[in-house]
Amino acid sequence: MTAQKVLQAVPALPAVSPAALQLIRLLGREDADGTDVLRYLKHDPSLTARLLRLCNSAALGLPQEVVSVDQALFLLGYRTLHQLAVQAAVGDALSIALPPYAIEPQTLWRHSIVTARAAELLAEKCPNEAPPPDLAFTAGLLHDIGKLVLAQVMDEPACAAIRHALEVEGQTWIEAERQVLQTDHAEVGAALLERWELPRPLIHAVAAHHQPCGACHPPLCELTHLADCLAHVVGADAGMHALAQCVDPGAAEHWELQTEQVENLVVELTEHLTQVEASLKAS
C-alpha cells in the first residue's frame, strides 16, 4: 500500500482544524506577524480557549493572567505566541492512544513536545546554516503524525507481523513497517502534510526523519532526526520497542555532536520534560 492509498483508506484523518493548519502555514511566509495569528484564531474559539489555557499555565510563569489573545501577543511576542498556538492546535490530535503501537494516551504528545523542544535547542545552538527555531520546533512536533494514520490500517495480522519483525528479526520500526505495510509512518506523515498544503521543508523533514538525506539546506531533516533521538535518550518515548531505530551516523557527524554536547542537551531537556509532565498531570 502506498502512503497515498493509506490516506484514502483510513476512516478519519487527525483532527486538526482549518485555522490550525493556517497557523502552521504561516511558517512558510517571511512577512507573517502577530496580526495573522490573531486573524486565524478569531475563526476558532476552541483553539483560542486552549491557547489561553496554555498561556496561563504555570510552566510559562507569566506575572499576570492572560484573558485575550491580543494581550498574549503583547506579553509573549509573535514567535512564542505562534509556537504556543501550533502546540494547542495539534495537542489533542497527538494525545490519543494508538493500540497497534502500544502507545498510551498522552505519551505520543509527550514524545512530540520533547522532540519539538530538542529541535528548537539544536537550531539555537548551531546557528550556522540551521533552520529557524520555530520551523524546527514544528517539524519536531509533527514528525510522528503519520503514526495516527498508519495505526488505523494496522489490523491484527499486520500488528503480529510487525511484532515478529521487531522482536525476532531485530528490525527497526521503519524497516518493520515497510516490510509488512509497504510504507512507513514517516512517508504517511509527509503525505498527510502534503494534503494539508503545509510548507515544503516541513513535509521533507517529516518524510526523512528516520533517514535524513544529508543534502537539504538548511538541514531540517537531520535536525528532526537528532531531536527525535534526543527525546528517546531522555525517556520521552512512546509505545513498544520505542528505541528500535537507527541513529544516522552522518547526521551526528555533520552537526559535530559529541557525547558531551548530547549530555548537556539531555540535562536541559530533562527540565523541560519535568515541566511537560507537570502540565499533563494538571490537565
Next chain:
Amino acid sequence: MAISTQWVIAPPRKTVVVKVADAAASNDTGADLVTHSLGSCLGVTLYDPVTHVGALLHVMLPDSSIDPARASQNPCLFVDTGMIRLLQMFARVGGVAARARIKVAGGAQMLDEKGVFRIGERNVQALQQVLAAHSLAVAAWEVGGVLSRTLRLNIATGEVTIQSPGQPTRRL
C-alpha cells in the same frame, strides 16, 4: 454462644511516583515506589528485607563532572552523585546498605554506530563503578535493549516488577 468476628481491611496501596532525575525512600509497607519511562536512564532499587525499607532512583546521565553546578542542585541527574544521595536517603529511613537487595533496570539504547547517543551503556558502567567503590553488588539486572520500562518496588515484600508497553509485566 456466638463467636464475634472482626474484619480488618487493608487500605489500598499508595503509589509514590519518582519523576525523572529524582529519588524516593520509604519505610511505609503500604506503598509502592514507581518510576515511568526509563529509556536510556537507569532505575535503581534498594530494598532491606529486615527493616522493610526501600528506595528508588531514576537517573539520567553517567558522570556529574560535565556540570557540577547542576549536580549540586539536583544530584539525581547523574549516576555518581545520585547513588550517593540514594544511599543517604535509604539509610535515613532505616535501610542498611550492606544487606540491601539492589536491582537495576533501564539503560536502553538505539542502534548507534558512532556511539554519540550510547548513554544507556555508559550509565550501566558508571553504576558498576560506584557500587564497586561501596563494595555493593547488584542482585538482578534488566538493562539494554530497545524497550522503554516502568519500574515498581513493593515496600512490603521487596518485589520489583517491570512493565514495558505491549509486553507482559515481569518480575526482576
